[in-house]
Amino acid sequence: xxxxxxxxxxxxxxxGNDKSIKCEQNLGHDTMYWYKQDSKKxxxxxxxxxxxxxxxxxxxxxxxxPKSPDKAHLNLHIxxxxxxxxxxYFCASSxxxxxxxxxxxxxxxxxx
Amino acid sequence: KxxxxxxxxxLSVPEGENLVLNCxxxxxxxxxxxxxxxxxGKGLTSLLLIQSSQREQTSGRLNASLDKSSGxxxxxxxxxxxxxxxxxxxxxxPRAGNNRKLIWGLGTSLAVNP
Numbered sequence: 001x002x003x004x005x006x007x008x009x010x011x012x013x014x015x016g017n018d019k020s021i022k023c024e025q026n027l028g029h030d031t032m033y034w035y036k037q038d039s040k041k042x043x044x045x046x047x048x049x050x051x052x053x054x055x056x057x058x059x060x061x062x063x064x065x066p067k068s069p070d071k072a073h074l075n076l077h078i079x080x081x082x083x084x085x086x087x088x089y090f091c092a093s094s095x096x097x098x099x100x101x102x103x104x105x106x107x108x109x110x111x112x
Numbered sequence: 113k114x115x116x117x118x119x120x121x122x123l124s125v126p127e128g129e130n131l132v133l134n135c136x137x138x139x140x141x142x143x144x145x146x147x148x149x150x151x152x153g154k155g156l157t158s159l160l161l162i163q164s165s166q167r168e169q170t171s172g173r174l175n176a177s178l179d180k181s182s183g184x185x186x187x188x189x190x191x192x193x194x195x196x197x198x199x200x201x202x203x204x205x206p207r208a209g210n211n212r213k214l215i216w217g218l219g220t221s222l223a224v225n226p
Contacts, residue, residue, distance in 0.1 A: 004155070043201070043216040056213055090155055098143060098205060098212055103155040 003027050004104035006091050012110045013081055020077045021107045023091030031055075032074035033092040033101065034066060043090070049074055050097055078109075086111045114139045114206050118217035125192055126225050133187040133220045135202030140180045143205040143212055147176050147187050150199045150219065159200075160187070164207070192224045 004025045013019055025032065033056075034046040047066045048056035054066070063079040078085060091104040115138045125131055135145070144163045148156040160169045160176040162185065168177040175188040189196055199221045203214040 041199070041218055043203075045213050048213070092156075100146065100158055100161050101214070102158060103148075105155040106153075108153075 004091055004093055004102050006089075006104040006107050008107060009105065010108050010110075012112065014112055015081055015083060017081050018077070018079045019081060019109070020075055021089055021091075021109075022073070022075045023104055024073050025091075025093040025102070025104075026072065027093055027095075027102060029093040029095050029102075030071060031094045031097050031099075032068065032071075033094075034074065034076050035090040035092065035103075037088045037090060037106070039087070047074075047076075048097070055097065081109075081111045083111050085109060114142075114204060114215045116202060116204050116215050116217040118200075118202055118220050120220060121218065122221040122223075124223040124225060127192060127194060129192050129224075130188070130190050131192055131222075133189070133200050133202075133222070135185040135187070135217055137183045137185075137204045137215070139206065140183055141207040142180060143207045145176075145178055145185050145205070146203045146214070147174075147185075148201040148203065150201060152198075156201065189222075192222075194224050194226050196224050197222055 031050045033048045049068045052068045065077045068074045088106045090106045092101045094101045117136045146161045147159040150156045162178045173190040178185045199219040201219040202217040
């Protein structure tokens with residue numbers, strides 16, 4: 001059984017398009033996260049939701065908008081995609097804010 | 113400002129060797145430290161989590177130690193196998209700050225050769 005799943009696994013799109021990445025966890029966790037891993041392999045947190053409420057919102061362009069319809073889902077919508085958005089995006093979850101995090105397989109986004 | 117450094121950036125060893133991966137952090141006021149493994153094209157897998165009050169954690173052939181005073185953690189892998197080849201990431205959760213989010217190292221890329 002997949003604990004944290006993301007769709008799609010690969011996403012290739014052109015500049016200016018709008019796209020969404022979906023994340024679901026079946027672990028019953030209260031907290032979910034979105035991370036961005038750039039070409040240098042540096043992991044940077046973007047957002048964190050706890051019980052569907054936004055807890056962490058790093059310095060991320062307004063083009064990125066997370067949405068948590070329920071505790072098991074945290075989707076990431078990106079408007080007006082730019083070349084610099086190309087990266088691998090990871091979703092993660094944890095039982096609580098400061099507890100062990102479990103990661104999804106990642107979504108490789110390529111903007112052309 | 114907390115910074116996490118992992119040395120070496122890459123390591124290649126023959127199968128069967130015992131090896132040590134290093135993680136250092138600049139601020140000893142941490143809540144916990146977590147070691148992850150990342151396989152190519154896949155997500156991160158949590159290996160071990162050490163609370164600030166603990167000195168070490170063990171799981172199978174893996175042993176992670178924590179020395180807060182010196183700002184260091186080591187991940188010891190016994191009897192390495194080709195299947196251990198991956199990137200190993202260290203992440204520190206500060207004791208204070210913006211929701212105490214994880215601060216990540218860049219990882220050590222390990223290759224275990226048959």
